[in-house]
Amino acid sequence: GAVVSQHPSRVICKSGTSVKIECRSLDFQATTMFWYRQFPKKSLMLMATSNEGSKATYEQGVEKDKFLINHASLTLSTLTVTSAHPEDSSFYICSAASDASHYEQYFGPGTRLTVT
Amino acid sequence: QKEVEQNSGPLSVPEGAIASLNCTYSDRGSQSFFWYRQYSGKSPELIMFIYSNGDKEDGRFTAQLNKASQYVSLLIRDSQPSDSATYLCAVVSGGSYIPTFGRGTSLIVHP
Numbered sequence: 765g766a767v768v769s770q771h772p773s774r775v776i777c778k779s780g781t782s783v784k785i786e787c788r789s790l791d792f793q794a795t796t797m798f799w800y801r802q803f804p805k806k807s808l809m810l811m812a813t814s815n816e817g818s819k820a821t822y823e824q825g826v827e828k829d830k831f832l833i834n835h836a837s838l839t840l841s842t843l844t845v846t847s848a849h850p851e852d853s854s855f856y857i858c859s860a861a862s863d864a865s866h867y868e869q870y871f872g873p874g875t876r877l878t879v880t
Numbered sequence: 881q882k883e884v885e886q887n888s889g890p891l892s893v894p895e896g897a898i899a900s901l902n903c904t905y906s907d908r909g910s911q912s913f914f915w916y917r918q919y920s921g922k923s924p925e926l927i928m929f930i931y932s933n934g935d936k937e938d939g940r941f942t943a944q945l946n947k948a949s950q951y952v953s954l955l956i957r958d959s960q961p962s963d964s965a966t967y968l969c970a971v972v973s974g975g976s977y978i979p980t981f982g983r984g985t986s987l988i989v990h991p
Contacts, residue, residue, distance in 0.1 A: 874923040
């Protein structure tokens with residue numbers, strides 16, 4: 765299957781600071797990238813969908829000014845958590861899909877964010 | 881509202897048995913169906929996808945799709961303790977590329 769990387773794998777930051785998470789598709793061009801959040805023992809929650817060169821589409825209840833998403837190329841998307849607070853502590857997972865196939869998603873390994 | 885339903889489990893099977901995981905979906909226009917495996921603390925991993933009615937086999941895994949009944953299943957033959965994980969069903973409708981995920985079924989394979 766296709767490979768998606770995510771960096772960093774773990775990050776601890778202080779309340780009020782911003783954190784950037786990178787998601788890269790390593791061996792295919794990702795037409796679309798997705799960002800998910802998952803709390804312990806809970807379901808995946810889709811935060812936003814982004815297409816290369818376009819503004820991200822956010823799910824209801826997700827603050828676009830707090831979770832900034834950039835999809836500058838077909839292999840890179842970034843999620844910036846601005847002014848992080850302890851309640852933003854979670855497991856953030858990106859996935860990538862291509863319109864050249866049937867949009868099967870390949871997930872990155874995830875980033876565990878802890879805000880102190 | 882597109883819905884994908886899975887029994888949360890846990891489904892417990894003995895080692896060597898066949899594990900059967902089921903998923904139903906509400907949107908008759910659904911066209912693509914995926915099964916992901918997620919180990920605790922890890923991200924989901926794509927293990928099977930199916931687009932046509934019938935069975936699709938890959939190693940110990942078989943996906944079965946019945947569009948008339950709006951039902952997709954995953955069979956795991958010769959289950960191993962390493963198969964213990966949460967299995968997520970995802971469905972993509974025609975005209976969309978955004979999947980709807982089920983809540984997942986927890987599978988426990990005991991020695």
